[in-house]
Amino acid sequence: MRSRRRLLAWTARRPHLPGYGLLAPGLAWLAVFFVVPILLVAGYSVMRRGIYGGVEVGLTVEHYRRFFEPLYLEVLGRTLLWSLGATVACLVLGYPVALAIARAKRWRQVLLVLVILPFWTSFLVRTFAMIFLLRDTGLVNRALLTLGVIDQPIQLLYTPFAVLVGLVYGFLPLMILPIYASLEKVDDTLLEAAEALGARPRARFFQVILPLSMPGVVAGCLLTFIPALGSFVTSDLLGGAKQVMIGNLIQSQFTTARNWPFGSAAALVVMGLVLAIVVAYLRRPDREALVG
Amino acid sequence: MRRRIPIWVMVATVAVYGFLHAPVAALMVFSFNDSRFSASWTGFTLDWYVRLLERNDILSGLGRSLLVATIATVVATILGTMLALAIRRHQFRGRRTVESLLYLPLVTPEIILGISLLGLFVAIGFPLGVTSVIVAHVTFCISFVTVVVVARLRGMDRHLEDAAMMLGADEWDAFWKVTVPMLAPGIVAGALLAFTMSFDDYVITSFVSGPGAATLPVVVYGMARRNIEPSINAISTIIVVVTSLLLLLADRLRRPAAAG
Amino acid sequence: MKVRVVELHRVSKTFANVRAVDTVSFRVDEGEFFSLLGPSGCGKTTTLRLIAGFETPDADGGEVRIAGARVNERRPYERGLGMVFQSYALFPHRDVERNVGFGLEQRGTPRNEIPSRVAKALELVRLDPATFTKRMPAQLSGGERQRVALARALVLEPRILLLDEPLGALDLKLRKQMQLELKALNRSLGITFVYVTHDQEEALAMSDRIAVMDHARIAQLGNPAEIYENPRTAFVASFIGDSNFFEGEVERANADAVMVTRATTRFLVPGDSNVPGGATVRIAVRPEWMDLFAVGAVPEGENSVVGTVAEVIYLGETIHVLLARDDGEPLKVALRNEGQLANPIGWRRGARVAAAWRPEDCQVLAEDP
Numbered sequence: 001m002r003s004r005r006r007l008l009a010w011t012a013r014r015p016h017l018p019g020y021g022l023l024a025p026g027l028a029w030l031a032v033f034f035v036v037p038i039l040l041v042a043g044y045s046v047m048r049r050g051i052y053g054g055v056e057v058g059l060t061v062e063h064y065r066r067f068f069e070p071l072y073l074e075v076l077g078r079t080l081l082w083s084l085g086a087t088v089a090c091l092v093l094g095y096p097v098a099l100a101i102a103r104a105k106r107w108r109q110v111l112l113v114l115v116i117l118p119f120w121t122s123f124l125v126r127t128f129a130m131i132f133l134l135r136d137t138g139l140v141n142r143a144l145l146t147l148g149v150i151d152q153p154i155q156l157l158y159t160p161f162a163v164l165v166g167l168v169y170g171f172l173p174l175m176i177l178p179i180y181a182s183l184e185k186v187d188d189t190l191l192e193a194a195e196a197l198g199a200r201p202r203a204r205f206f207q208v209i210l211p212l213s214m215p216g217v218v219a220g221c222l223l224t225f226i227p228a229l230g231s232f233v234t235s236d237l238l239g240g241a242k243q244v245m246i247g248n249l250i251q252s253q254f255t256t257a258r259n260w261p262f263g264s265a266a267a268l269v270v271m272g273l274v275l276a277i278v279v280a281y282l283r284r285p286d287r288e289a290l291v292g
Numbered sequence: 293m294r295r296r297i298p299i300w301v302m303v304a305t306v307a308v309y310g311f312l313h314a315p316v317a318a319l320m321v322f323s324f325n326d327s328r329f330s331a332s333w334t335g336f337t338l339d340w341y342v343r344l345l346e347r348n349d350i351l352s353g354l355g356r357s358l359l360v361a362t363i364a365t366v367v368a369t370i371l372g373t374m375l376a377l378a379i380r381r382h383q384f385r386g387r388r389t390v391e392s393l394l395y396l397p398l399v400t401p402e403i404i405l406g407i408s409l410l411g412l413f414v415a416i417g418f419p420l421g422v423t424s425v426i427v428a429h430v431t432f433c434i435s436f437v438t439v440v441v442v443a444r445l446r447g448m449d450r451h452l453e454d455a456a457m458m459l460g461a462d463e464w465d466a467f468w469k470v471t472v473p474m475l476a477p478g479i480v481a482g483a484l485l486a487f488t489m490s491f492d493d494y495v496i497t498s499f500v501s502g503p504g505a506a507t508l509p510v511v512v513y514g515m516a517r518r519n520i521e522p523s524i525n526a527i528s529t530i531i532v533v534v535t536s537l538l539l540l541l542a543d544r545l546r547r548p549a550a551a552g
Numbered sequence: 553m554k555v556r557v558v559e560l561h562r563v564s565k566t567f568a569n570v571r572a573v574d575t576v577s578f579r580v581d582e583g584e585f586f587s588l589l590g591p592s593g594c595g596k597t598t599t600l601r602l603i604a605g606f607e608t609p610d611a612d613g614g615e616v617r618i619a620g621a622r623v624n625e626r627r628p629y630e631r632g633l634g635m636v637f638q639s640y641a642l643f644p645h646r647d648v649e650r651n652v653g654f655g656l657e658q659r660g661t662p663r664n665e666i667p668s669r670v671a672k673a674l675e676l677v678r679l680d681p682a683t684f685t686k687r688m689p690a691q692l693s694g695g696e697r698q699r700v701a702l703a704r705a706l707v708l709e710p711r712i713l714l715l716d717e718p719l720g721a722l723d724l725k726l727r728k729q730m731q732l733e734l735k736a737l738n739r740s741l742g743i744t745f746v747y748v749t750h751d752q753e754e755a756l757a758m759s760d761r762i763a764v765m766d767h768a769r770i771a772q773l774g775n776p777a778e779i780y781e782n783p784r785t786a787f788v789a790s791f792i793g794d795s796n797f798f799e800g801e802v803e804r805a806n807a808d809a810v811m812v813t814r815a816t817t818r819f820l821v822p823g824d825s826n827v828p829g830g831a832t833v834r835i836a837v838r839p840e841w842m843d844l845f846a847v848g849a850v851p852e853g854e855n856s857v858v859g860t861v862a863e864v865i866y867l868g869e870t871i872h873v874l875l876a877r878d879d880g881e882p883l884k885v886a887l888r889n890e891g892q893l894a895n896p897i898g899w900r901r902g903a904r905v906a907a908a909w910r911p912e913d914c915q916v917l918a919e920d921p
Contacts, residue, residue, distance in 0.1 A: 008463050012627060013608075019382025026371035026378075026434055027390065033431040034397055037408030040415060093311075096304035103297050113540070118312050120485075120539050122492045124509050125528040128516045129315035132322070132525070139318055142332060172312060230401020232495055237516055247403045254407050254499065264411075267404050278399055282392075454606060455641035457628040458714075459655035459704065469654075473645045 038271070045264035055260055063265035072249070072266070079246040082160070083228035086167035090175040090224045091217065093168070098179035098216070099209075102186075112180070119173035127237050130166050131157060134238070158240035166234040171227060175220040182216025183209070222281055226274055246270055316532060323525035340526040350527060353511035356422060360507060361490040364429035368490075369483040371430070372437025373475070379438075380445040397435045405432055406499035413500060420502030428500045429490040436489055437482035444478025488535050555582040556620070557712055557744050558603060563614035565598055565607055572598040574768035575614070580712075580746060585738045587747045589755040590765035591791065596748045597716055599765070603746060604714055605631050619711070629658075634710035634743075638717045640701040642689040648674075648700050649685040655708045673707035674700075676737065695726050706737075712744045719754065731758055752792045756780060764788050786917050789836035796837045796883050798857075804829050810916070819855040820911040827916060834917045839886035841913040844873060844899060847906045856908035859883055861899050866892065873899060875907060883907055 011017050048058040066072065101111045118126065133139050134156040141153040156162055186209060194204050232247030239245075246266060253263025326335035344350055378384075379391055397405065409428045413420060452474070456466035494509040501510060508531075515524045558580040565573040573595045580586045588596035601607045602616055605628035609616060616623050623631055642651050650657075652673055653666045661669070671681035677699040689697060698718060705713055715734075719727045735758045738745045749755050755762050756776040763773045764787075772784040783789035786797065798819065800812035810827060812819045812835060821835055850856045859875035862882070868889065875883040885907050887897060899905055 004464060005462060009625070009627060012463075016382075016384060019378050019384045022374040022378035022382065023384070023390065026375035026438075027393075029371055029430065030393065030397070030434065033409065033412070033427060034405075035393075037412040038400075038404070040411045041404070041408045044411060093304070093308050096301045097308045100297055100301050100305040114309060114313070117536055117539060118316065120488060121316070121535050122509070122528070122531050124492065124494050124512055124516070125319070125531055126316055128512070128524065128528060129319040131516060132319050133315050169311070169315070172308070226399055227401065230403055232401075232403050233513075237513075247401065250403050250407060254410065260411070263407060267407055270401060271404055274399060274401065449639050449641055451637045451639055451641040452643060454604075454628070455635070455637055455704075456643075456654065457606075458604065458633065458635040459708070460629050460658035461654075462627065462629050465658070470643055474643075 041264045041267055041271075043264075044261050045268050047261050049259055049261050060261075063262045064269075066262060067265050067269060075244055075246055075249050076269070078244070079229060082164060082167065082245065083225050083231075085164055086171065086228050087175075087221050087224045089164070089168045090172050091221060094172055094175035094220065095179055095217075098176050098183055098213075101176075101180050102183035115173045115176050115180075123170060123233060126170065127166060127233055130162070130169060130238055134162050134165070157238065158242065160239070160243055162238040163235050163243050163245075166238040167228050167231065170231075170234060171224040174223040174227070178219035178223060179213055179216040182213040182219075186212050218281070218284075222277065226277060229274065230270055316528075319525050320529040320532065323522060323529045325522065325525075327522075340522045341530075343521070343523045344526055344530075347523065349506070349511050350508070350523075353506050353508040356425075356505065357491050357508040360422060360425050360429055361487050364426050364433055364490045365483050365487045367426075367430045368433035368486045369437050369479060372434045372482060372486075373441050373479055375434065376438045376441035376445060380442055394435055394438055397432050398439070402432075402493075402495040406496040409496065410499040420500055421505045422501075424500045424502070425497055425505060425507065428496050429493065432493075432496065433486035433490055436485050437479075440482035440485060441475065441478050444475055444481075448474055484538050484541060488538055492531075492535065556580070557582045557618065558586075558746060559615075559617040559620075560599070560602070561615040561617070563599075563602060563616060564610045564612060565595075565602060566610050571768050573602065576765075576768075576770055578763055578770065578773055580744060582711075582744055583738075583742050584760045585735065585745045585747065585758055587749060587755040587759040587762045588765055589749055589752060589762050589792075590771075591750055594765040595768040596750075596765050600714055600716055600746065600748045604628050604633060604635055632710060633712050633714055634705035634708060635714040636698075636701050636705055636716065636718045638720055640689075640697045640718075642692075642697055642700055642704075644689050646689075647685070648679075648687050648689070648692075651689065651700060652704045652707050654704065659708070669707055670703075673703040676706055676741075677703045678733070679703065694721055695730070698722065698730065702737075706741070706743075710743065712746065715745060715747045717749055719749075719751075727754075734758065756792070764791065766791070782915055783836060784915075784918050786834055786836065789915070789917060794839050794884060794886075796839065796842070797834055798837070799832065799834050802827055802829050802831050802833055812916075817857060819914070820853070821855075821914055821916055822912055835914045836917055837909050837914040839872070839884045840870070840888075842885045842907045842909045844885055844887065844897070845906045845908055847904055850906050850908045854908040854910055855914070856906045857883065858904065858906050861901050861903045861905060863901065864897075864899065871897060873897075873905075875905065 044055055045063055046059050046061060047055040048060055049063075050056045067076075097115070101108060101115070104111055131138070135141070136153040136155070136157070138156070140156060141150075144150045145153065190208055190212075191204055194208050199207065230247055231245060232251055235243050235245040235248055236251075239248075250263050250266050250270070253259045253266065257263075322333075323340055324336050324338065325333055326337040326339070327333075375394060379387065379394070405428070409424075409431070410420075412418075413424050418424060448471075452470050453463075453466040456470045457463070461469060492509060493507075494513050497507050497510055498513070501507065508527075512524065512527060512531075556579045560579075561577050562575050563573060563577070564571065564575050576595070576599060588599055590596050598607060602609060603618075605623065605626060609624055614624075618631055618633070643654065646654070649667065649670050652670045656666050656669060667685075670685070674681045674684060679696065679699050684692075684696070684700070689700070692700065698721075701718070719730050722730060731754060734745070734747075737743070738758075747755075747758065756779070759776060761773065761775050762779050764771045764779060766785075766787045772779060772788045774782075779788065780792055783792060783795070786795075789795040789797070798812070798814060800814035800817075800819065803811045803813055803818075810821050812821055812833060819835065827833060845851070845856070847858055857877055859877040861873060862876045863872075863874040865872040865874070866889075871887045871889050871892070873885045873887060875885065877883050
């Protein structure tokens with residue numbers, strides 16, 4: 001006890017010590033296993049490709065140049081397009097749900113849990129559920145056949161449509177939750193004041209509710225767009241070989257194509273995009289915290 | 293914001309909820325279907341679940357996933373909690389930067405986390421196996437734990453430890469008798485979250501596991517690609533049920549500390 | 553023989569180039585109810601935390617002494633003080649009994665003794681042990697939490713109790729009641745109270761002595777009457793109660809009275825030989841020490857100013873008459889309400905009046921520190 005007290009008195013005289021002590025292990029870990037690897041990737045992206053797929057000494061920007069060729073730009077463009085499309089779809093589908101939850105009284109907790117649950121349960125399983133639904137012998141085709149709408153299974157899987165649906169399905173909860181958080185904070189008295197000033201329901205929505213929910217909308221769009229940008233599983237399982245997104249491209253460079261530098265360059269471009277978006281978001285004057 | 297809900301909003305909500313849950317529900321229902329080619333219900337059976345027990349790859353994958361998740365969770369929880377305490381309770385230069393750095397792994401696409409760690413391991417000659425997977429999992433789980441614990445700390449009265457000190461407890465006693473009991477639910481919630489994230493991870497694991505260290509998601513992924521039998525429905529159902537329960541538990545514990 | 557239980561000797565505390573407490577010195581006597589009073593940011597809470605031990609004085613020679621012993625290096629748990637926090641800081645995961653008993657646990661009090669001592673402490677703060685012992689803090693009202701926080705500190709029978717704006721969150725009626733109860737406890741238990749507040753009425757009502765703080769320094773230290781009736785600086789004169797201010801130059805009349813001139817008006821003000829002739833000074837007069845007379849009908853020997861009535865405000869107990877002085881400055885006069893229905897004051901808006909006061913009812917103010 002004596003020695004403990006002496007130790008505590010010693011640390012009390014150095015008020016910065018406990019903070020740094022708590023910080024050090026976690027920060028060191030992240031520095032070694034997060035920051036350094038990313039720097040490594042940055043380094044690889046400007047090195048020459050080795051004969052056996054590794055890297056060789058020698059700086060070059062050929063990989064970046066190659067990335068901006070039409071072939072690969074198309075992949076980037078497709079990825080951006082689909083991510084954007086998925087984000088818009090999530091917004092259209094998610095906003096009403098967020099509104100409903102914010103206005104619900106008795107059911108609110110249940111509704112919230114029902115949104116959170118699917119997102120956190122295995123992404124793989126959910127993607128497979130989509131396969132299960134969309135494949136030629138899947139439920140959708142089965143239902144359409146039984147109803148007589150079609151007489152041959154239509155190709156749903158391995159199409160851009162499937163990837164899009166998969167993306168929306170995967171990230172929809174991430175759109176709903178931030179919007180709900182924003183809507184929940186809208187003060188009822190604001191709406192009452194608007195009504196007293198003569199605003200009809202439609203005006204109240206567009207002039208009061210929608211603008212106030214903007215922080216949540218922006219956050220939701222970011223939380224949907226960014227993961228969609230880097231998504232890999234969805235396009236791989238639901239899109240097959242032909243629907244290639246940037247994530248798939250990067251993956252193939254590190255496995256089958258054995259072109260690490262090129263893969264690194266592509267990865268860095270994506271990382272740069274993500275960082276640019278995040279920084280732009282954090283610089284907004286009226287930002288709400290993204291997490292916590 | 294509580295007012296009447298317009299009909300179209302309610303309809304849209306029901307439709308969206310249906311969209312969110314129907315696929316997995318169907319998957320789970322058909323795991324009991326007595327037909328190999330699914331999509332038409334032919335009868336109830338538990339065969340596919342029994343089959344799981346015969347599949348060594350699934351069983352060893354499951355074992356490895358549990359092992360990895362447990363160890364990764366313990367390490368990530370300790371490191372993440374320490375970071376949360378440092379951020380919320382202590383002043384130091386560059387606190388803002390550290391906070392931002394902490395949340396970077398959360399927005400970084402998994403594919404990039406995967407390749408970068410692969411790059412690191414190869415560069416230093418570290419063999420790919422269960423250990424490399426654990427290291428990778430700890431890395432992305434830390435931020436999850438930190439976020440949850442920080443949220444819990446936000447609701448805590450800063451003066452609780454001061455009050456304990458005025459009552460004769462030194463910093464050590466105050467921490468263990470006051471702060472930890474208050475934080476415990478948050479720490480547990482963060483741990484549960486980390487466990488689930490680790491258990492479910494495919495992308496990062498696929499890069500750093502190498503041959504022979506396949507976790508359950510890696511095995512399931514292979515099955516999904518090759519599109520084989522409904523045992524995949526069975527294992528999926530089990531995964532969904534278990535993780536749902538864990539997450540319901542985490543949600544219970546996640547709420548911020550009540551005011552003193 | 554007054555025991556000095558708390559002494560601060562030239563204590564300063566600096567945070568990142570900002571002086572939160574600037575060379576503050578004072579003593580607190582045993583059994584006293586001593587208040588640190590001032591607006592937010594004046595340094596009163598930091599001063600309390602210096603006494604408690606959460607902050608260490610700057611290493612420039614300042615000393616904190618408890619019962620004669622230097623405690624600069626001692627941690628809060630080594631100082632033997634009690635403290636009640638503004639937010640009460642009850643441990644949410646412990647019930648009332650285990651909250652109040654926390655300090656006893658820390659001291660190693662035998663388990664079987666704790667419940668009875670806790671019960672006694674709860675009775676001191678007027679909480680029925682049978683009802684409250686097993687309740688959790690979340691189930692208590694604000695006033696009940698405050699009492700539990702008090703009991704938790706008192707159960708350890710501290711020699712000195714520190715209180716950091718404990719009544720701020722309570723509603724008016726409860727606050728006034730608690731003020732009386734705290735004062736009663738201070739007297740009956742003989743514990744020294746060091747009390748921090750920004751509410752000047754509260755400080756005046758409860759304290760034996762008050763230290764008025766402004767911008768990290770003590771502006772004035774004295775008992776309530778001294779503070780109220782003889783404010784030393786313009787800050788004290790305006791922070792405590794209301795004051796009317798006048799500026800002018802010093803012109804000596806005789807050895808013990810100083811005349812202050814302003815334009816054509818001359819005031820007779822009690823002597824202060826430290827003030828040199830020709831210096832510009834300010835004096836303060838409280839509204840309730842002024843009376844209204846017809847112009848020219850001012851009693852002999854009193855100071856007066858002439859003005860026009862701008863507003864007459866009925867406040868029940870008092871009537872405030874707001875005047876616009878001839879030089880444009882506002883003036884407030886507080887008259888006791890003798891019954892407006894039977895005996896109304898004769899002044900209406902627009903009337904020309906003289907506001908007058910006796911020379912001994914005003915002060916020359918020192919410069920703000």
